[in-house]
Amino acid sequence: MxxxxxxxxxxxxxxxxxxxxxxxxxxxxxxxxxxSYAYEWHDVVPNQAYGYIVASAIAKGRINRLDVSRAKQAPGVIAVVTAENAGKLGKAQRNTATVLGGPEIEHYHQLIAVVVAETFEQARAAAGLVEVDYTREPGRFDLKAECDSATDPGKITGGKSDTTVGDFDRAYAAAPVTLDATYTTPDQSHMMMEPPSTIAAWDGGSLTVWTSHQMVDWARSDLATTFGMQKEKVRVVSPYVGGGFGAKLFLRADAVAAVLGARAAGRPVKVALPRPLSVNNTVHRPATIQRIRIGAEPGGKITAIAHESWSGDLPDGKADGAVHQTRLLYAGANRMTATRLATLNLPEGNAMRAPGEATGLMALEIAIDEMAEKLGLDPVEFRILNDTQIVPDSPSEASDDDPQAGAPTEGHESPERRFSQRHLVECLRLGAEKFGWNRRNPRPGQSREGDWLIGLGMAAAIRGNHMxxxxxxxxxxxxxxxxxxxxxxxxxxxxxxxxxxxxxxxxxxxxxxxxxxxxxxxxxxxxxxxxxxxxxxxxxxxxxxxxxxxxxxxxxxxxxxxxxxxxxxxxxxxxxxxxxxxxxxxxxxxxxxxxxxGGITEQYEQATFGAQFVEVAVDAYTGETRIRRMLSVCDCGRILNPTAARSQVIGGMTMGVGAALTEELAVDKRFGFFVNHDLAGYEVPVHADIPHQEVIFLGDGDPMSSPMKSKGVAELGICGVAAAVANAIYNATGVRVRDYPLTLDKLLPGLPAIS
Incomplete structure (x- = not known):
């Protein structure tokens, strides 16, 4: 069809x-x-053995010597596989790094060996006997330090990732009211409950893997490529996945190690990544540095907007798409976005729930609030004033030869491309009404309950509706x-x-x-x-x-x-x-x-929209922040199952709170790894951190999206939430923090005047 x-x-x-x-x-x-989750298919094939991964102790360099002799002699050991005896492996199309390292090392905790034994305990003990001698090479682990060497990631594919509509520099210079601010977001981890896990079994020249993977056909294709097989000879089984958020989109070390181990041992092998490897040997959301400039007329109409973003990844990696939503969310005749990618020797940066929009809105939606304050406008009304049904910015609308191509003419907006459905204004108005936004004091630091400073914040949300x-x-x-x-x-x-x-x-x-x-x-x-x-x-x-x-x-x-x-x-x-x-x-x-x-889905811009509202309380003396109320209003087509959809949205809202207040992968900039690579050191919100969350769906079907008239909602829920929290904290305290997460040490210097 x-x-x-x-x-x-x-x-x-x-x-x-x-x-x-x-x-x-x-x-x-x-x-x-x-x-049955991936590690729990105990009875699908008999005689399962256990694999345990040996991971690189350096982030960049070479293995000089890898001695597995003691490990091979350990009790219960069946086989030990390294790059030296693994045979030739292809590189999976969707992976930036080579999964099996050696002798070259590309990132910390890269797979360098798998030990197969009769029991898990024997495999783990033997893995500790593997001796490795390295030559460590200098690495690049600090995004800020590498910004000057960052390049346009579009050049990797022979294109450009920057966009220009109109003349931003001229319009910004002429704007009566301007904002120029820089925001940072840290590296973040998916921290799904189920670690990446795989059971692999060979039957002659055919391979079956029971694995934890979000995209079965991708896994099948990448396994076939890696092991030089016909795709038809590979079967992937993944009926239950214990969370992924993007970490399980790509072929990782658990699957490769299990397949190699099963081939070497001549029997099925199961492998699960320990939690530290789940962080350092899968993908993560990369850190960003974002500069946003906005120019506006005194009445509030945006005349110029620019969004520049820097992120890092391994060589030939991918940039975070933090600027993408700025091309779509607000009107403005003169626009510019630019993306730069720095080479870093950290573990691979890639997809995590709402990649691009989640980080981009963390910056953009604070900047919009800051601009509204400069203009003396209510943040909700400022967003409504600059709403548009016309796609304001698209790479196809402009070119180096004619930067004015596609730009709206005076008094008219470009008829080139419209949204299939866009009810952002309805989300904003309904959310403001339901949340009691009219009770918000626009002057920061004015609402107080005992030692608690009370603030309300909001943000708009957008996420692409991909088909x-x-x-x-x-x-x-x-x-x-x-x-x-x-x-x-x-x-x-x-x-x-x-x-x-x-x-x-x-x-x-x-x-x-x-x-x-x-x-x-x-x-x-x-x-x-x-x-x-x-x-x-x-x-x-x-x-x-x-x-x-x-x-x-x-x-x-x-x-x-x-x-x-x-x-x-x-x-x-x-x-x-x-x-x-x-x-x-x-x-x-x-x-x-x-x-x-095809057809109509390509003629219109497909996106989902929302409005996020948050109430916080901040201790006037310690800076401790508590979330008190949350509301998300979503425009995402027909809702197929309100219970499941609400569950997805409140999950996204919870991740947004984590992004705002606690989540940060701490980088050891000497040795290039994430220090807090477990659930003890990487702090995600728990039940006590999250109050009642209300979700409202507008409920209109979008006939241009699909026969179901539905749209995606799972990633919209996180979009804008962190900024709404940040804006609420500012309203409570008058302290504007532009560097996430908004930990109390960043609030304390500004609190004495309020407290």
């Missing part, structure tokens, strides 16, 4: 199953321990059971339930008549879980397969598929009604299809 024109009325619109707060069908399995093709297979059997098969993953997001709801709605049956099978590369290739595209795209793929199944059923029963109504377990048309199960009386009916996006 090709989705090229706006969705019209379809069976999903009945919303008899879709749109209801259905409890997760996989909940009982997870609550009772019957859901990617997704396929599914649907079966109807003689019992009337509808079975859905797709390699889509459930990373705690509720995929099982919304896919079941989609099939039930399309086929007109109750949820207990639907079976969902996920996370197996033997199934059709789905969109996978990432970029908040999973729900919309995977259910659209199921929709497409169900359309095919409806056609087959209608033909079998002698109905016109276009007129047939599927409901209450029956098919009805033209006064006739027959049980759905009757169509499968002669045997199972199987249908398979995929959704492919």
């Amino acid at each position: 090709k989705f090229e024109t706006a969705a019209t009325v379809n069976p999903i619109d009945r919303m008899k199953v879709i749109g209801w707060p259905t409890e997760r069908i996989d909940g009982p399995f997870k609550a009772t321990g019957r859901a 990617t093709k997704s396929a599914a297979r649907v079966r109807l059997d003689r019992r009337g059971i509808v079975t859905v098969e797709t390699d889509m993953t459930d990373i705690g997001t509720g995929s099982y339930t919304i896919i079941a709801q989609t099939a039930a709605e399309m086929m007109g049956v109750l949820l207990d008549k639907v079976v969902v099978r996920l996370g197996d590369s033997a199934f059709p290739v789905s969109a996978g879980s990432g970029g908040q595209w999973g729900a919309n795209c995977s259910t659209s793929g199921v929709y497409a397969a169900c359309v095919k199944l409806r056609e087959a059923v209608a033909q079998k029963l002698g109905f016109n598929a276009l007129d047939a109504v599927f409901e209450d377990g029956h098919v009805r048309s033209g006064g006739r009604s027959l049980p759905l199960v009757q169509a499968a009386g002669d045997g199972e009916i199987v249908a398979e299809d995929m959704v492919e996006f």
